[in-house]
Amino acid sequence: MDLHKRCEAVGQKFEVFIGGMTPEGNGFELESERVDENDIAKIPRGLIDICREGLDLLGQPESVLLDSLSKDHSPPNLEADMPTLFVNADYDVYPNIAEPVEWWRLGNLKTDGVGAVMKAYRDGATPGMKASREIPISELARRYGDRDSKRLYDKGDLVTRWLHQWGADYMEGMR
Numbered sequence: 001m002d003l004h005k006r007c008e009a010v011g012q013k014f015e016v017f018i019g020g021m022t023p024e025g026n027g028f029e030l031e032s033e034r035v036d037e038n039d040i041a042k043i044p045r046g047l048i049d050i051c052r053e054g055l056d057l058l059g060q061p062e063s064v065l066l067d068s069l070s071k072d073h074s075p076p077n078l079e080a081d082m083p084t085l086f087v088n089a090d091y092d093v094y095p096n097i098a099e100p101v102e103w104w105r106l107g108n109l110k111t112d113g114v115g116a117v118m119k120a121y122r123d124g125a126t127p128g129m130k131a132s133r134e135i136p137i138s139e140l141a142r143r144y145g146d147r148d149s150k151r152l153y154d155k156g157d158l159v160t161r162w163l164h165q166w167g168a169d170y171m172e173g174m175r
Contacts, residue, residue: 018043024161034151034153059152059157061149061152063146065153066146075134083096087109092107093107095129097129103126105126106125128167
């Protein structure tokens with residue numbers, strides 16, 4: 001008996017979702033494990049049948065998305081639905097539009113003070129915030145896109161990965 005029928009037999013509604021991880025923070029370190037189009041055949045049909053969105057959340061291969069993103073000359077303009085700030089144990093402050101890494105860092109509450117942190121947030125002064133407003137998606141695609149990649153992304157996650165790669169390059173240039 002498949003999983004769906006077993007759940008029905010005991011009167012339980014059972015749903016799952018299959019989606020990719022966000023390619024930022026620790027998720028970026030796991031990119032080599034990202035599902036690619038060849039992995040889809042390995043997912044049991046019974047699991048797909050009870051999946052709330054089917055396989056839609058896995059997205060499309062990077063090589064497919066690259067065509068349209070290479071023609072998008074607008075910047076990513078990352079924004080949060082509900083703006084908040086993240087403060088870590090060292091009092092470093094980050095906007096909730098991206099990962100808590102140096103190129104998104106607004107400042108430090110102890111050393112910079114609340115006023116400077118809020119000004120950096122209001123002015124969009126971090127390198128990541130500037131890049132999100134200024135660098136066209138087509139430029140990120142040119143620099144970081146992989147025409148041979150079969151890894152699955154939705155458009156937003158792929159652009160987020162490219163911004164992470166940009167930020168790592170930016171910081172490397174600062175050293």
